[in-house]
Amino acid sequence: xxxxxxxxxxxxTNESGAHGNGLTEKSxxxxxxxxxxxxxxxxxxxxxxxxxxxxxxxIKYANSENVVAVLELHTNAGGGQGAETLFCAGILxxxxxxxxxxxxxxxxxLKNRGAKGDTTTRHGRLGIVRDTKAPAxxxxxxxxxxxxxxxxxxxxxxxxxxxxxxxxxxxRGLNSVPKTTTSKPAPAKPTTSSKxxxxxxxxxxxxxxxxxxxxxxxxxxxWADKDVAGTVNKGIGFPTVVEKVKVGTAYQYxxxxxxxxxxxxxxxxxxxxxxxx
Numbered sequence: 547x548x549x550x551x552x553x554x555x556x557x558x559t560n561e562s563g564a565h566g567n568g569l570t571e572k573s574x575x576x577x578x579x580x581x582x583x584x585x586x587x588x589x590x591x592x593x594x595x596x597x598x599x600x601x602x603x604x605i606k607y608a609n610s611e612n613v614v615a616v617l618e619l620h621t622n623a624g625g626g627q628g629a630e631t632l633f634c635a636g637i638l639x640x641x642x643x644x645x646x647x648x649x650x651x652x653x654x655x656l657k658n659r660g661a662k663g664d665t666t667t668r669h670g671r672l673g674i675v676r677d678t679k680a681p682a683x684x685x686x687x688x689x690x691x692x693x694x695x696x697x698x699x700x701x702x703x704x705x706x707x708x709x710x711x712x713x714x715x716x717x718r719g720l721n722s723v724p725k726t727t728t729s730k731p732a733p734a735k736p737t738t739s740s741k742x743x744x745x746x747x748x749x750x751x752x753x754x755x756x757x758x759x760x761x762x763x764x765x766x767x768x769w770a771d772k773d774v775a776g777t778v779n780k781g782i783g784f785p786t787v788v789e790k791v792k793v794g795t796a797y798q799y800x801x802x803x804x805x806x807x808x809x810x811x812x813x814x815x816x817x818x819x820x821x822x823x
Contacts, residue, residue, distance in 0.1 A: 547580065547590050547592055547722050548591050548592070548614050548615075549591070549592040549593075549594065549611060549613045549614060550593055550614060550710075550718075550720070551593070551595075551596070551607070551617070551678075552573035552579050552582045552586060552593055552617050553579060553613070553617070553618040553619070553655060554577075554578060554579035554597060554618075554619055554621065555571065555575045555620035555684070555730050556571050556593070556620065557575060557579075557596070557597050557598060558578055558598070558599055558604075558660070558810055559598070559600065559601065560600070561600065561601070563575070563620070564621055564623035564691070565623075565690060566623060566690040566692075566693065566696070567690065567693055567696040569621075569696060569810050570690075571595065571621045571623075574609065574687065574690065575620055575687075575748070576597060577702070577703070578619040578687060578707050579595060579597070579619055581704055581708070582617065582701065582707050582710065582713075583706075583709045585707070585708045585712070586711055586715065586724065588724035589663060589715060589720070589721045589722055589723060589724055590717065590721055590725050593670070594608070594733055594797035596608075598751070600631070600674070601673065601674065602673075602680070602756075604618070604674065604677055604746055605673055605677045606618065607759060608678045608682075609678060610623045611618055613678075613784070614680050614681075614718065614720070615681055615714070615718040616681070616683070616817060617647075617682070617683055617685065617710075617714050618674045618682065618685070618733075619684075619685055619710075620621070620685065620686050621686065621690040621691060622686040622688065622690065623691045624689070626689050626692070627649035627656075627657050627688075627692045627694065627695055628652060628656050628657025628658060628661060628688065628695070629648060629656050629686060629687055630648055630660055630661070630665070630676055630685075630687055631643075631645075631648035631654045631660070631662070631683055631685045631686070631688070631732065632661075632662050632683065632685075633664065633675055633683055633684075634663070634676050635663025635664055637680070640675070640682075640683070640694075641663065643714070644661030644719070645661045645719070646713050646714075646717050647661075647683055647713055647714050647717070648660050648661050649708060650686060650710045650713035651685055651710045651713065651742055653706060653709055654701070654705060654706060655694075655698050655705070656688055656695065656700050656820060659686075659792060661740050664676060672684060672753075679767055681698065683714065683731060685812070687706065687735075689761040700711070707708050719822050745790065748789075749786075749787035749788065749820070750822065751822055752787050752822065752823065753784065753785050753786070753820070753822075754782060754783040754784045754787050754799055754801055754818055754821075754822075755817070755818065755819055755821055756778045756780055756781065756782055757777050757817055757819055758780055759780050760778075760779060761776050761777055761778050761817055762774050762776075762779045763777070763778060763801070763809045764798070764811070764812060765785075765792055765809065765810075767798060767800075768795045769793060769794060775809055776809075778811075781810075783801075784801035784802060784803055784809070785802070785803070786803075787800075787801050787820065788800040788801040788808070790813050793810070796812070796813075796814070797812075798810040798812055798813050799811055799812075799813045799818070
C-alpha cells in the first residue's frame with residue numbers, strides 16, 4: 547500500500563478559482579478529488595486530501611506526509627476546450643507522466659490539449675508541481691466556461707476521473723486496479739417455494755375422499771396422461787395425506803394408500819375433500 551496525495555485545487559479559504567455554467571472550480575475540484583480518492587483507496591492505497599488548505603499548506607501537507615505521488619485537480623477557463631496536464635518543466639519523467647494523464651482525461655468527447663511544462667503557461671507560479679518532494683501533476687479537467695465541456699463532465703465525471711487516476715497510479719508504478727473483496731458467500735437463503743407452508747402434522751388426522759367419479763391419481767407430481775396410476779370413485783380415496791405440493795400452476799396432495807404406496811391427486815376442493823379419520 548502506498549500513500550498518495552489527491553488535492554482539489556482552489557480549496558483554500560481564499561481560493562475562489564474559475565466559474566462558469568453554474569459551476570465553481572472549487573466545488574468541481576473537490577468532487578473530482580473525492581472520486582479519485584475513492585478509486586485510489588479501492589486500489590489499496592492510503593490517500594491524503596487537504597480539503598480546506600491553501601496552496602502553500604497543501605504543499606507542506608504533502609511533504610510532511612511523505613507521500614509518493616501528488617495529483618491536483620482543477621478546471622480551466624478562458625475560452626478554450628478540453629483537458630490538459632501540467633508538469634514540472636525539465637523533468638522528463640514528469641512530462642511523460644503528464645502526456646499519459648492528459649490523454650486519460652480526454653475521453654467522452656473532451657479534447658486532448660496535451661502536457662504542458664509549468665514555466666510555459668500562465669500557471670507558472672503554481673508550486674504544486676515544483677515544490678512537493680514527490681512527483682506531482684496538476685490536471686485541468688475541462689473548461690468551466692465551455693458549455694459543451696461542462697455537459698460532458700456532468701454526464702461522465704466518474705469515468706473521466708477514474709481514467710485519470712488509473713493512469714496516474716500506473717505511471718508511478720502503483721497498483722491501478724481496484725481490489726476485489728474476497729469474502730465467504732452469504733448463506734443461501736431458503737428457497738421460497740410457491741407451495742403452502744405445510745407439514746405432516748397438518749394432515750396427521752386427515753384422509754382424502756373423492757367427490758367425483760373416476761378421479762385420476764398419478765404416480766408422481768404430474769398432470770400427464772402417461773403418469774396416471776389409476777382412478778378413484780366418489781366417496782373413495784386415500785387414508786393418509788402427506789402434504790400439498792404445487793405442480794405447474796395448480797396443486798396436488800401427496801397421499802398414501804393402505805399399503806403405504808405414494809401417489810398424487812388433485813387438491814382442488816371441487817374434486818376432493820379432507821375428512822377426519
